[in-house]
Amino acid sequence: MSEKDYDVIIVGGGPAGLFAGIVCARNNLQTLVLEKQIYPIDKACGEGIMPSGVVHLRELGVSPFIEKHPYHYFKGIRYISDKGRTAEANFSEGSGWGIQRIKLSSAMFEAACDQSNLEIQTGVSVTVSLDKNPEVRFDNKILQPKLLIGADGLHSRIRKIAKLEGNYPKLKRWGVRKHFRIEPWSVFVEIYWGCGLEAYVTPVSDSSVNVSLLWDAKRYKPKQSGEKLFDSLLCEFPDLYERLRSVEVLDDSRAAGPLYQKTRGIVAEKTLLIGDAAGFFDPITGEGISLAAKQALYLEKHVVPVLQKNPEKLGKSLTEYSIACRNIYRPYQLMTSLVLVLRLWPKLTDRVIQILHIFPALFQKLLSVNMR
Ligand SMILES: Cc1cc2nc3c(=O)[nH]c(=O)nc-3n(C[C@H](O)[C@H](O)[C@H](O)COP(=O)(O)OP(=O)(O)OC[C@H]3O[C@@H](n4cnc5c(N)ncnc54)[C@H](O)[C@@H]3O)c2cc1C
Structure with missing residues (x-):
C-alpha cells in the first residue's frame, strides 16, 4: 500500500497527460502521471502544431523545452488538388511548428520533470475502478486521488470505464506516417488531395519532413498492408512519390485508426477526460495537440482552483x-x-481549391475559424 496521497492521478503521459500534469503540479497539487510506455514515446502524427497551439504551449511554459530540440516553423497551409491546382494562405495568427513526435515527447517529459509536485511512473500497467471514488491500482499500490484524469489516447480505457463512450461512428479514417531526410521544400504544410485519401507534408526540422497519409476505409481500399502500406498509398500521389523516391527514409511507418472517436461526455464523478481520450474527430485540420493544450488550460482555470480550496464542489x-x-x-x-x-466530390474539391487560390484572404479566414 502506498502512503502517499495524490490530489490528481493521470492515466496516460502523452502530450495531453503531461499538459494536464504540468497545470496541476504548478498549482501545488500533488500529481502522478502513469504511462504504460517508456519515454520518449513515438506515435503516428502529422506533427504540425498550429499557431493557436504554439500560443498555448507558451502559456503552459513548455516552449523553452521544445525550442531545445530540432523543429521547423510553417507559415500557413497549401492545398494541392489531384489536377495540380494549388491554393495557399498564411496564418494570420503567426507561425505553426513542425516537430517530430519523439522530440516533442522528450521535450514534454523534460518540462514535466521540471515540476517538483509532479511524479511520473513509466512502464506501468494500471487497473482503475470508478465505483464510488476513483481507485487506481498498480504495482501492489491502491491509490484514491481526489481527481482522476483519463489521458490515455484515442482508444481510451478510462473513457470506457467511466461509461463516456459515444456511439460507434460510421466514418472510418486511418492514418500512417513516415519521416524522410530532405530539406523542407516549403514553409507551408502541404495537403495533397487524392480520391478517398490525402497526403500531407510537414517540415519538422531543417533536414526532414513528415509525410502522413490519411484514408477513408469506405472510399479507398489500400492495395498493400504492413510495411508496404505506406509506399502503396504514396504512389497515389505521383509528384510527391517522385520527389521522395530516392530520399532516405528515417524510420518505419506508424499507423493509427479508426480515428473518429465519439464521447457522450468528458466528465464523470471525480473523473475527467483530456486529449484524444475526450473524443477525436480527424487530423486533417491538424488540431489535436492544440486542443489538448487548450483543454489543459481550461483544467487549470476551472478545476484546479476548486481542487485546491474546495474539493467537495468539484x-x-x-x-x-x-x-x-x-x-x-x-x-x-x-x-x-x-x-x-x-x-466526397473530388471535382468540387478542385473547384474549391481554384476559388481559394483566387481569394487567399478567404482561405486565411477559414484557417482562423478552425483555430477559433
Ligand atoms: C495520422 C495522424 C496525424 C495527426 N496529425 C496531427 C497534426 O498534424 N497536428 C496535431 O496537432 N495533431 C495531429 N494528430 C492528433 C494528435 O496526434 C493527437 O491529438 C495527440 O497525440 C493527442 O495526445 P494524447 O496525449 O491525447 O494522446 P496520445 O498521444 O495517444 O497519448 C496517450 C498516451 O497514453 C498512454 N496510455 C494508453 N493507455 C494507457 C494505460 N492503460 N495506462 C497508461 N498509459 C496509457 C499511451 O501509451 C500514450 O503515451 C494526428 C493524429 C494522427 C493519428
Missing part, C-alpha cells in the same frame, strides 16, 4: 470544464466536417 467545476471544452471543439468539428464533406 462537480460544478467539472461541468464548467466540459462546457468550455465543448465550445472550443465545435468550430474545429465544423471546419473539419466541411473539409471531409468536400472530399
